[in-house]
Amino acid sequence: MAKGSVNGAQPAPPRRLSWNDPDVRSIVYQAVALILVVAIGWFLVSNTLHNLSIRNISTGFDFLSRESGFAIGESPIAFGPENTYARAILVGLLNTIRVAVVGIVLATILGTIVGIARLSKNWLIAKLSMIYVEVIRNIPLLLQLFFWYAIITESMPGPRQALNLLPGVFVSNRGVKVPAPTDHFAYDLAAFGFLLAIVLIIFVVRFARKRQDATGQAFPVYRTGIALLLGMPVLGWLIGGAPLELDVPKLQGFNFVGGATLTPEFAALLFGLVLYTAGFIAEVVRSGIQAVSYGQWEAASALGLTRSQTLRLIVLPQSLRVIIPPMTSQYLNLTKNSSLAVAIGYPDIVSVANTTLNQTGQAIEGIMIIMAVYLSISLSISLFMNWYNKHIALVER
Amino acid sequence: MTTASESLPPPSISTGPIAWVRERLFSSPLNTVLTVLSVWLILMALPPFIEWALIKSSFTAATSQECRAGGGACWAFIGQKYRLILFGLYPYEEQWRPLIAAILLVAMIVASCMPRFWNVSLPIIWVGGLIVVAILMWGGVFGLRYVENTLWGGLPLTLILATFGIAIAFPFGIVLALGRRSRMPAIKTLCIMYIELIRGVPLISMLFMSSVMLPLFLPEGFSIDKLLRAQIAIILFAAAYIAEVVRGGLQAIPKGQYEGADSLGLSYGQKMRLVILPQALKIVIPPLVNLFIAAFKDTSLVVIIGIYDLMQSAKVSLTDPAWRGFSIEVYIFISIIYFLFCYSMSKYSQNLEKRLATGHKR
Amino acid sequence: MAVPIIELQKVNKWYGEFHVLRNINLNVARGERIVVCGPSGSGKSTMIRCINRLEEHQQGHIIVDGTELTNDIKNIDAIRREVGMVFQHFNLFPHLTVLENLTLGPIWVLKKPKAEAEATAMKYLERVRIPEQAKKYPGQLSGGQQQRVAIARSLCMNPKIMLFDEPTSALDPEMVKEVLDVMVGLAEEGGMTMICVTHEMGFARKVANRVIFMDRGEIIEQNTPEEFFSNPQNERTQLFLSQILH
């Protein structure tokens, strides 16, 4: 047999189980790691179950359907003590999403402005934005939240002496009161006009590109777009009869009635999150712009492109690629940081879940809910951003 | 024609302060508008602030009423309370101990920032330093009075939570990073799950978890105190972030280095210990400093589970009924403390980054 | 002599306190081909970059095709449309394909229809002998190919003047020739005014009408290539030539 193999193909050396075989080692290592993790998990779970049974705490999510018995300071949907814990948690979730979405939009705008300002040729602007970024980034967010909250609740006058910044806008230690549109058909029309404008802009962009491809003539897309965005809602409002009445907040007794309210908690949280995150976004934007070499500007100028064309056609597409991954993590950070709401009493998901777990003793379930919420938010933002990243990478590469 | 002409000075309109002002402040209509706007903003904000903080303020008042009389800031309040804010409830006459501990911790951080300590002496400095800090804080030996850790507080506690957090999380982070880059699917998956799970949730949920769930995790009869629970949460949290930073460093090492080590016949452990990690860790020092800054700021969240760090002691100082309503002053005071620490560290890490970057090119 | 297409009169420029261009006088005739050489840091790049106002001069006059360069944006745009520039490091736009790099200027600056711009682009890509690379991205090309794309990109704007700033000095030796061949072809076609900063003396001999030597911000010597190389007048020129030719 052994002789037969001499002129045939060499048979694979016989495999023996040996510690020197990398595959064997790898399997052993992995098995050990898995066993360790399972063992630790089992140890923790069994301890927990034992401890819970001693304390007479039942596990499970049954408590969610029980009556909550507490009130929530602000809520986008109707909520009262007679509603269930499940609904309370939904309110918390909606509050988290509300502050995160508004925060992300505002922080992006402010951060982009500051980031560009840091690169300004104007010495004063560049220095001011540098100071802003350095100060904001080097002080804990929680401290900033306490600070803004203290300024609103302690340093602002009471409702009777409220600062009347603009007609109808009152700032007091009860928050910010602004006029709200009344329930009128014209306002619905205006909102409809806004949506219509967005649809029209999509068509205008398409048309402009086609026309430019065919005739070379560029179409003033930006001016048309802005005109549509402003004009259509006004048109809707006019068609609806141009009502002038607004629900203006009025002082009645010790507080305001009417209008829309920004509570001190929401205002402080939003303000703090936006200012803080904008400091980080500014750095992201700055490094994104700086990642595009000066040679690109020069080559574009040498071709005769204007500054704004260069920015739009050459610089932005390149820096967006650098900017988007760190920008994503800033958005995630803002969302996670909104959990500091609990410290100033804004009823976000953490704060509501915390109240729930204190009332029911369902600690594990409460924390699981918090973590599940944040994990799914984080996951969906990063999935979306990955998709977007691939999308622009494909279009351009 | 070929006689070399002298180097002439530039025309005066293109240099000098006037040219500078024109170039850097008024070079275009937009720039002029921006300059005017910012000057206006500064004029609106700065004088009232200076008036409040320095002119109408009181530095020496003995009582709250006296302090408020001027209508400005009440810095006398800080004078009254700074020991409480800085050291929390630590026994008054023993407060030199946390002071020395804090200085020691700062010195250790500074030493880790200096390239000439980047060798075996660094772990020795850390282990030794942390032991001395523990002895100083707890006492009970060498004639020092025993102080239980429920009495610790203020700045030293903030420093301890951040430093111990990062120092202990560091080896965990390296293991996680190596695991995430490993070719063994089970280990890789476990590491990825841990890292992404932790990075997906806010620190506060980890703090809640450790404060309400850790006691349930332990066998009956065992208990761990609140401070340790918070410290564990910070360590678990920091490890995931350190892992990602270290992974970045590992990825930056060119493939040739791995191949070179393999071709010398080094084992996996030798390859990592002798070739890859020394290079990777050097690259990641600046981002690690940034992580430390983040940890330093993030420890302020422990107030939410009632631990007596700098932030909490500041809040407690505000509850004195004799001195009510000076929160802005206190917040500014501790903001300055946090800022000084974080800013100097971030400047340092930027310098380091520049130095390391040029070092790599050569 | 007819009216020169480029006139530099007593041009001076400073970077802060540093006097980079000293009293530069230069007339370039229509269709003339000039090679500029000189030691590194002598101000060659600065001088040709002043011609399409990538740099601003502080004293003197620069007149290109009858238009003086001032702070007037209209004039600057008009001049940049007439003047093409090729950079040492190519400066192609990495996020656009080769074809898109070539059509960008014609579409957005010259307002040409896309189809026409693409046809022109393909014509020039054939001239620089890489039509098959049209759909690729710059990062996928070799240095020599990238520089040829950059030349084609400038030509697509149909310029009257071409400026080259050391177009071959960032290239590996084996790629220098393919770029020089394209430039020689362009020169031999005639009609194009060219100013080329280069140390390729073979190229200078072959196509230049005039060679200019700069040192420390000044034009030290200028002459026909034959005279310049065989009989340099200034000792700094002699020193430079001895260093470059050996």
Ligand SMILES: Nc1ncnc2c1ncn2[C@@H]1O[C@H](COP(=O)(O)OP(=O)(O)O)[C@@H](O)[C@H]1O
């Ligand atoms: N933006 C700038 N700021 C300050 N000095 C510069 C700048 N650009 C170039 N210089 C200096 O001007 C001199 C001439 O530069 P350059 O025209 O690029 O020289 P060359 O192209 O002949 O090598 C060099 O000494 C260079 O250091």
Ligand SMILES: [Mg+2]
């Ligand atoms: Mg040069």
